[in-house]
């Protein structure tokens with residue numbers, strides 16, 4: 001890999017807060033980089049992307065929203081360049097005061113004959129809007145006429161490009177402060193800002209891209225250090241572990257033995273979907289424990305898995321595990337998909353075992369009833385919890401105080417429980433007990449469909465069992481599983497549309513996309529030679 005490629009890999013993984021970004025920029029300025037020169041460099045890069053996406057003459061008239069800070073300064077430089085490139089530019093500058101550099105750019109742009117307005121109306125018939133009202137310096141709620149202007153613009157249909165982040169979003173939490181611009185594109189400057197990856201920001205961000213402006217990696221490292229770094233799961237991160245290497249000299253038990261405890265008469269499909277996800281992982285041996293009345297169904301559907309029928313409650317849930325199951329003989333145990341709370345005793349049994357454990361669905365509900373933190377404090381082995389936000393709140397009731405900042409809540413939950421916590425949402429985030437958080441930046445609403453989580457549990461558990469059998473670190477495979485699951489869904493939705501991807505099909509696409517990963521993984525390796 002060339003040093004440039006290596007840098008790209010590194011910066012695309014980094015996610016920063018507003019305070020961290022200021023500190024990093026502060027280091028560049030302290031080292032002698034003039035503020036005005038940096039603004040010029042950044043804004044030129046933004047201008048190039050604007051022109052590439054919206055060339056003349058398809059787009060003639062561009063409205064530029066200019067705020068009081070350096071986000072507004074960036075916007076004014078873009079406005080100037082668009083003017084010289086032949087676009088008709090109109091500027092909305094709602095606030096009279098501005099920072100000195102922004103004011104200077106404003107004067108010059110006005111001297112070129114570009115029109116400035118303090119009302120939004122003259123911009124409403126523009127073909128394109130560039131939003132430079134606020135960046136990471138937004139510190140309080142937007143209100144009054146400015147808020148009305150933004151709301152008015154959001155009713156319009158022309159495309160909007162936001163510089164750095166959609167104005168009105170909190171840089172760290174993605175919360176809407178009063179109101180916010182609904183962008184079609186967000187050109188995030190220098191480093192990815194944390195707020196863009198919160199689910200609550202998704203409706204505002206549009207398609208996000210990073211505009212690199214050559215921040216030296218050493219400055220990023222000095223500011224971020226090892227304290228609680230937040231990362232994006234990039235393809236390079238996920239493909240570092242995919243596919244798992246399989247030596248010539250091996251056998252099925254060396255490639256991981258997973259026990260999945262799942263299903264009930266009420267939720268038969270959940271057991272199957274977990275099994276299909278596990279199967280796609282390539283795990284060497286798959287044993288699935290289900291209520292005994294489900295055994296014929298499961299055996300027919302999954303010929304390659306060993307199906308164990310368990311004693312059953314009157315309600316059709318697993319009452320307990322049969323003596324034939326020796327928990328200590330498995331590399332990993334997945335428990336919970338479709339179990340119902342009547343299967344609670346089994347959850348207690350697997351929590352008591354010394355095996356690496358993945359808990360989902362009713363496994364999590366059972367854990368919440370037992371008391372998450374005290375129960376997990378008894379466990380020494382690796383534990384992965386895979387809640388959706390509803391289950392997360394049940395597991396960690398105190399997290400509700402931080403409903404707007406789920407990343408912070410996730411980090412705390414993981415640190416306090418000692419478990420790896422995969423918070424499944426539109427942009428799934430994984431918290432690790434060391435305080436680090438990994439966020440999957442790319443997914444599809446095709447996954448918002450019953451059963452897709454069961455497939456993910458199976459996939460994650462299967463990967464985990466293989467890693468444990470092979471004595472590889474398991475933690476990074478949680479990232480790989482989330483990424484692989486989302487990429488399979490994206491690929492399936494590309495062929496079948498977002499409405500056409502059911503969970504069985506999703507499990508098939510897990511395998512269909514794998515050869516592509518092998519090829520790109522090989523490419524990455526070749527480049528590094």
Ligand SMILES: NC(=O)C1=CN([C@@H]2O[C@H](COP(=O)(O)OP(=O)(O)OC[C@H]3O[C@@H](n4cnc5c(N)ncnc54)[C@H](O)[C@@H]3O)[C@@H](O)[C@H]2O)[C@@H](O)CC1
Pocket residue numbers: 025035036038039040042067068069070071072074095099133134135136137138139140141142143163164165189190
């Ligand atoms: N220094 C530079 O040349 C660079 C500038 N960049 C740009 O600079 C931005 C950060 O600049 P700033 O720190 O100036 O911050 P912003 O431009 O985001 O906004 C801060 C300004 O808005 C005011 N303000 C905050 N909340 C307000 C509210 N609710 N209503 C009215 N006024 C409000 C503040 O008093 C301050 O004047 C980045 O987002 C980015 O666009 C960097 O990305 C690249 C380097």
Ligand SMILES: Nc1ncnc2c1ncn2[C@@H]1O[C@H](COP(=O)(O)OP(=O)(O)O)[C@@H](O)[C@H]1O
Pocket residue numbers: 361388424425426427428443444445446447448449450451452453454455456
């Ligand atoms: N809007 C969305 N965009 C992307 N992924 C989503 C979205 N909604 C749900 N998902 C994903 O779908 C899966 C749903 O899992 P879960 O809630 O456990 O459902 P189930 O129990 O029906 O399988 C998770 O992986 C989640 O991240």
Ligand SMILES: [K+]
Pocket residue numbers: 071131132133134135162163164165166167
């Ligand atoms: K902005």
